[in-house]
Amino acid sequence: STEFTCRICCLGAGYVGGPTMTVIAKMCPDIKVTVCDLSERRIAAWNSKSLPIYEPGLQEIVEGARGKNLFFSTDIDAAVREADIIFVSVNTPTKKSGIGAGQAADLQYWELAGRHIASIAEGPKIIVEKSTVPVKTAAAMARVLESNSKFAFEVLSNPEFLAEGTAVEDLLRPDRVLVGGEQTPAGLAAIDKLANIYRRWVPTEKVLTTNLWSAELSKLTANAFLAQRISSINSISALCENTGADVDEVAHAIGVDSRIGPKFLRASVGFGGSCFQKDILNLVYLCRSFGLPEVANYWEAVITMNNWQKQRFAEKMVSAMFNTVSGKKIAVLGFAFKKDTGDTRETPAIHVCEQMIKEGAALSIYDPKVTVEQMNYDLGSPSPDKVCMEQDAYVACAGAHAIAVLTEWDEFKTLDYSRIYTSMVKPCFVFDGRNILDHAKLRQIGFQVFAIGKSF
Ligand code: NAD
Numbered sequence: 001s002t003e004f005t006c007r008i009c010c011l012g013a014g015y016v017g018g019p020t021m022t023v024i025a026k027m028c029p030d031i032k033v034t035v036c037d038l039s040e041r042r043i044a045a046w047n048s049k050s051l052p053i054y055e056p057g058l059q060e061i062v063e064g065a066r067g068k069n070l071f072f073s074t075d076i077d078a079a080v081r082e083a084d085i086i087f088v089s090v091n092t093p094t095k096k097s098g099i100g101a102g103q104a105a106d107l108q109y110w111e112l113a114g115r116h117i118a119s120i121a122e123g124p125k126i127i128v129e130k131s132t133v134p135v136k137t138a139a140a141m142a143r144v145l146e147s148n149s150k151f152a153f154e155v156l157s158n159p160e161f162l163a164e165g166t167a168v169e170d171l172l173r174p175d176r177v178l179v180g181g182e183q184t185p186a187g188l189a190a191i192d193k194l195a196n197i198y199r200r201w202v203p204t205e206k207v208l209t210t211n212l213w214s215a216e217l218s219k220l221t222a223n224a225f226l227a228q229r230i231s232s233i234n235s236i237s238a239l240c241e242n243t244g245a246d247v248d249e250v251a252h253a254i255g256v257d258s259r260i261g262p263k264f265l266r267a268s269v270g271f272g273g274s275c276f277q278k279d280i281l282n283l284v285y286l287c288r289s290f291g292l293p294e295v296a297n298y299w300e301a302v303i304t305m306n307n308w309q310k311q312r313f314a315e316k317m318v319s320a321m322f323n324t325v326s327g328k329k330i331a332v333l334g335f336a337f338k339k340d341t342g343d344t345r346e347t348p349a350i351h352v353c354e355q356m357i358k359e360g361a362a363l364s365i366y367d368p369k370v371t372v373e374q375m376n377y378d379l380g381s382p383s384p385d386k387v388c389m390e391q392d393a394y395v396a397c398a399g400a401h402a403i404a405v406l407t408e409w410d411e412f413k414t415l416d417y418s419r420i421y422t423s424m425v426k427p428c429f430v431f432d433g434r435n436i437l438d439h440a441k442l443r444q445i446g447f448q449v450f451a452i453g454k455s456f
């Protein structure tokens with residue numbers, strides 16, 4: 001129809017593409033937004049009652065705009081042809097083999113998307129990097145586009161800072177939106193066109209514009225700084241356990257210093273999620289390839305500390321339970337990498353569960369949002385007598401020797417732990433990998449309690 005003032009499309013209907021485009025559609029009813037994916041299953045889910053991802057508040061917004069100015073489609077060609085602005089929000093995982101395996105970003109989906117756009121575009125377009133990519137990727141993309149099409153393309157970098165579980169809130173009220181582009185008249189005009197879309201609901205001073213490389217590097221840097229805070233407090237948690245200091249008290253005491261700030265100082269079993277590790281490895285690889293090994297080693301330590309924290313937690317479980325968990329049932333509460341999401345990518349729960357399985361424990365896992373299929377997949381389809389997934393926390397805990405809290409779901413705080421205690425094998429252990437439970441109360445009930453950065 002002709003009432004739309006602008007048409008945009010997005011390649012990649014994942015955790016980023018889906019929510020980002022949905023919020024643009026909600027805030028700009030005059031813009032036609034089409035979200036495309038190669039996966040028919042994913043698109044069918046976006047068009048159904050059960051969306052492929054869970055985000056608080058997302059369902060309502062999708063249902064409000066879908067079929068009006070928000071469309072989910074596998075017809076990439078049609079969407080690209082009619083769009084003025086094309087977002088590329090495809091996956092950019094860590095390379096599994098070849099040069100840079102285990103560190104560098106795998107840009108094959110990115111480049112394929114670029115080639116595809118160039119092959120079907122029938123006019124000039126603005127291409128927006130939404131995926132997290134290494135610095136200088138926009139230059140490669142511009143080359144690919146230029147060499148495969150006779151039309152002019154402007155490539156912008158518009159990295160996404162949303163966190164899972166709060167995606168809608170983060171998109172509606174972002175701390176900032178970042179748009180980088182070439183500092184040429186055409187580049188600046190493209191920056192302005194995209195920035196103006198965000199300015200419809202984001203205060204102008206929060207819409208930052210930079211050159212391309214600053215935008216690309218800011219995304220990697222933001223994630224590196226965030227993850228570094230977690231590794232820093234986690235490193236201190238180990239010291240707390242040995243000294244009688246309490247990591248939550250330390251975090252509070254340093255966080256009230258306005259120069260440090262209170263956020264992202266929650267000690268934990270380790271950070272997970274699809275991006276922190278991937279993006280830091282990507283940064284490390286970039287530094288090495290630019291001949292900066294000191295910088296690479298500096299950031300790599302954030303990952304090393306995180307791996308150690310996960311391993312340390314698993315070892316603590318075994319040593320506390322008299323150096324053997326063989327044949328013991330362990331209830332795992334929480335499997336997602338954080339609360340309010342069903343996402344399990346790089347969740348520390350995978351590492352802890354694998355270690356327990358290796359030690360011969362039997363696991364019963366409960367997570368309110370992760371599907372049984374997903375957990376089975378993540379743990380390599382373990383035999384049902386080794387691992388069972390329960391639909392209820394009380395059932396998971398019954399008959400167990402220990403409880404391990406691996407995700408900070410709110411509902412775990414209000415379980416009836418006296419009831420759970422009665423149903424368990426004595427002595428009963430709790431390993432609180434998220435420091436969310438009332439430890440004094442648990443100890444009063446009779447539990448032997450272990451928490452991050454605490455010595456009882
Ligand atoms: P995802 O795996 O959930 O989604 C990517 C989608 O792209 C998949 O559904 C895939 O089928 C599709 N795809 C691949 N190639 C395609 C093509 N040529 N055409 C159309 N679709 C194609 O990934 P995600 O979590 O949404 O992340 C996407 C990017 O955003 C990554 O670079 C990631 O680093 C970055 N990012 C993610 C988050 C997050 O919270 N998950 C936050 C900020 C940035």
Ligand code: UGA
Nearest residue numbers: 160161162163164230264265266268271272273275337338
């Ligand atoms: C993170 C960033 O917060 C987003 O800004 C960014 O856009 C995104 O990565 C990305 O690029 O993908 P996300 O991974 O969704 O978002 O979730 P976070 O809230 O950052 O949590 C990451 C991990 O750190 C989780 O496992 C969480 O439990 C852990 N964490 C977080 C802690 O252990 N302690 C804290 O204080 C905070």
